[in-house]
Amino acid sequence: MKYTIIKSILKINPKAEVSVSGNDINSIVWENGTKPIPKEQIEALLPIVEFEMALDELRAKRNKLLADTDFHALSDQTLSPEMIAYRQALRDITEGLLTVEEVNAVVFPTKP
Numbered sequence: 092m093k094y095t096i097i098k099s100i101l102k103i104n105p106k107a108e109v110s111v112s113g114n115d116i117n118s119i120v121w122e123n124g125t126k127p128i129p130k131e132q133i134e135a136l137l138p139i140v141e142f143e144m145a146l147d148e149l150r151a152k153r154n155k156l157l158a159d160t161d162f163h164a165l166s167d168q169t170l171s172p173e174m175i176a177y178r179q180a181l182r183d184i185t186e187g188l189l190t191v192e193e194v195n196a197v198v199f200p201t202k203p
Contacts, residue, residue: 095144099136103128138191145194146185153181156199173203 092114100107100119108122116134121127160178162168170178180200188194 095137095140096133098140098144099133100128102136102140103132142189142191142194145191146188149185149188149194149197152199153184156202157181160202171203177201177203 093111096111096114096116096119097109100109104125107125107128109125110120110122112118112120116130119127119133157178160174177200184197184199188197
C-alpha cells in the first residue's frame with residue numbers, strides 16, 4: 092500500500108518529494124517544500140494505481156513467457172499451430188481486464 096500511495100501522489104505531482112511510514116495515508120511526510128495534496132485526491136487515485144500495478148505485473152509475467160518461446164519464432168523455425176495459438180493467447184491475455192480482481196484471476200495458457 093505504501094508504494095501505491097506514493098505512486099498515486101506522483102501521478103498528481105511527478106516532482107513531489109514524500110515519504111510514507113507504514114501503509115497509512117495519514118503518515119505522509121511532505122518533504123523539501125512539496126505542497127501537500129488533499130488526501131481525498133490521493134484516495135481517488137488508489138484504485139487506478141492498484142490496477143495499473145497489477146496489470147504491469149501481469150504483463151511482465153506474460154512477456155517472460157513470450158520471450159521463453161521466441162526461439163520458436165525465428166526465421167529458420169516453423170511454428171506449430173499449437174505454439175501460434177499459445178503465443179496469441181499470451182498476447183491477448185490483458186484484453187478486457189478492468190479490475191484488480193480480474194487481473195489476479197487470470198489463468199495463463201498451458202505451453203504446448
